[in-house]
Amino acid sequence: xxxxxxxxxxxxxxxxxxxxxxxxxxxxxxxxxxxxxxxxxxxxxxxxxxxxxxxxxxxxxxxxxxxxxxxxxxxxxxxxxxxxxxxxxxxxxxxxxxxxxxxxxxxxxxxxxxxxxxxxxxxxxxxxxxxxxxxxxxxxxxxxxxxxxxxxxxxxxxxxxxxxxxxxxxxxxxxxxxxxxxxxxxxxxxxxxxxxxxxxxxxxxxxxxxxxxxxxxxxxxxxxxxxxxxxxxxxxxxxxxxxxxxxxxxxxxxxxxxxxxxxxxxxxxxxxxxxxxxxxxxxxxxxxxxxxxxxxxxxxxxxxxxxxxxxxxxxxxxxxxxxxxxxxxxxxxxxxxxxxxxxxxxxxxxxxxxxxxxxxxxxxxxxxxxxxxxxxxxxxxxxxxxxxxxxxxxxxxxxxxxxxxxxxxxxxxxxxxxxxxxxxxxxxxxxxxxxxxxxxxxxxxxxxxxxxxxxxxxxxxxxxxxxxxxxxxxxxxxxx
Ligand code: TXE
Numbered sequence: 383x384x385x386x387x388x389x390x391x392x393x394x395x396x397x398x399x400x401x402x403x404x405x406x407x408x409x410x411x412x413x414x415x416x417x418x419x420x421x422x423x424x425x426x427x428x429x430x431x432x433x434x435x436x437x438x439x440x441x442x443x444x445x446x447x448x449x450x451x452x453x454x455x456x457x458x459x460x461x462x463x464x465x466x467x468x469x470x471x472x473x474x475x476x477x478x479x480x481x482x483x484x485x486x487x488x489x490x491x492x493x494x495x496x497x498x499x500x501x502x503x504x505x506x507x508x509x510x511x512x513x514x515x516x517x518x519x520x521x522x523x524x525x526x527x528x529x530x531x532x533x534x535x536x537x538x539x540x541x542x543x544x545x546x547x548x549x550x551x552x553x554x555x556x557x558x559x560x561x562x563x564x565x566x567x568x569x570x571x572x573x574x575x576x577x578x579x580x581x582x583x584x585x586x587x588x589x590x591x592x593x594x595x596x597x598x599x600x601x602x603x604x605x606x607x608x609x610x611x612x613x614x615x616x617x618x619x620x621x622x623x624x625x626x627x628x629x630x631x632x633x634x635x636x637x638x639x640x641x642x643x644x645x646x647x648x649x650x651x652x653x654x655x656x657x658x659x660x661x662x663x664x665x666x667x668x669x670x671x672x673x674x675x676x677x678x679x680x681x682x683x684x685x686x687x688x689x690x691x692x693x694x695x696x697x698x699x700x701x702x703x704x705x706x707x708x709x710x711x712x713x714x715x716x717x718x719x720x721x722x723x724x725x726x727x728x729x730x731x732x733x734x735x736x737x738x739x740x741x742x743x744x745x746x747x748x749x750x751x752x753x754x755x756x757x758x759x760x761x762x763x764x765x766x767x768x769x770x771x772x773x774x775x776x777x778x779x780x781x782x783x784x785x786x787x788x789x790x791x792x793x794x795x796x797x798x799x800x801x802x803x804x805x806x807x808x809x810x811x812x813x814x815x816x817x818x819x820x821x822x823x824x825x826x827x828x829x830x831x832x833x834x835x836x837x838x839x840x841x842x843x844x845x846x847x848x849x850x851x852x853x854x855x856x857x858x859x860x861x862x
């Protein structure tokens with residue numbers, strides 16, 4: 383049984399009230415560890431440590447900060463296998479994915495922001511004719527809170543922490559209680575890389591207690607959150623009267639729009655990935671597939687054929703394409719949505735049920751599922767499922783598909799498959815999302831702004847946007 387601890391003021395320690403939560407292994411459905419059930423008092427300890435560290439860290443030269451971040455990246459890479467095994471066991475994702483995507487990306491986050499901070503500059507405005515100059519200082523905020531979800535555990539945890547500390551802040555961070563392991567391992571790496579004590583404090587526990595205490599804490603001046611839309615709305619409500627800075631990256635119900643003139647083979651291969659990567663538990667997955675009528679039947683046949691080749695298996699199987707869903711609750715939520723879709727008249731073209739894996743009968747496995755629907759208004763097309771479930775629908779015209787793509791409360795990303803340049807320009811302009819991919823999916827460049835509109839959140843992460851979020855601009859005006 384693995385028992386993990388909080389990482390506060392550079393040291394691993396038990397929660398003050400000695401409360402513990404069970405940690406489940408999605409592959410087997412068994413409890414395999416315990417994590418701190420941290421209280422307000424633990425968050426208080428973390429905030430105190432962060433406040434004490436802030437003076438030193440915010441005055442540490444940029445080059446020195448940068449070196450430490452890059453060292454953290456190197457150490458994550460040196461321990462790639464240990465991190466990937468922990469991630470795969472904790473989350474249920476295939477080990478191949480943790481090795482090739484999750485952990486390398488966590489290292490990249492530190493390396494990227496370690497370099498980006500050395501290039502971060504602010505503006506100056508000369509007030510011509512008034513003998514004055516204005517310049518903007520970008521000061522670190524102080525103590526900031528980072529709260530992350532379970533789908534890409536270390537990847538999203540570090541996506542927040544790295545820019546926060548690069549910019550000179552001190553952090554109180556909470557990973558999801560469902561997937562705490564790699565965040566736990568990160569503490570030791572930070573100590574080894576020479577990150578001063580108190581700069582990063584990692585507190586484990588439930589959202590409604592530990593997370594809530596972070597959001598409510600008066601000395602935490604900004605919150606960066608990724609998770610469900612409902613939780614995001616709640617956090618916004620709690621934080622607003624305290625005028626905290628907020629960055630919220632929430633759910634999605636992303637359209638994948640396929641025109642007949644696309645590069646068909648490339649589209650088919652990528653659509654399998656954009657539908658089912660990480661068991662469909664990525665906020666960017668294209669869960670609503672719209673196909674132009676002239677190729678609809680062909681696509682349907684080919685897509686089902688390709689999806690039937692995917693192997694659902696236990697996470698440590700190197701041949702697994704899909705592993706286990708993250709939790710019993712999430713797996714039940716996905717199965718419930720399949721029933722909702724059926725009751726609404728959706729036709730199951732493939733999957734729709736639990737997957738039975740020999741030797742892992744109590745794990746949370748699910749078949750990749752394709753549902754044909756005849757209206758974008760149905761619940762399965764309007765609500766976020768966050769699992770290996772996609773819907774298929776045909777369309778006749780550009781106007782029709784654009785209307786359906788935008789007719790949803792979310793606005794995170796959209797994928798467009800076409801070789802028509804004019805159509806590309808028209809559609810990318812009008813799609814109501816924060817991100818549009820054309821003829822690709824989830825191709826990430828860490829310099830670009832990342833985030834959504836409508837119920838998919840507020841604010842942008844990535845590149846200088848993240849460094850802007852984690853700093854407070856101060857205008858100085860000097861008359862000479
Ligand atoms: O997420 P929560 P849940 C969506 C997806 C999923 C649904 C619910 O549809 O089915 O959300 O998932 C912390 N104050 N996404 O319930 O609760 C919590 O401990 C402060 C999309 O697991 O939003 C965890 O660390 N923090 C998404 C984090 O919030 C609180 C990824 C996210 O958990 C809190 C995950 C509170 N009151 C789920 N309550 C994406 N955008 O990628 C919870 N938390």
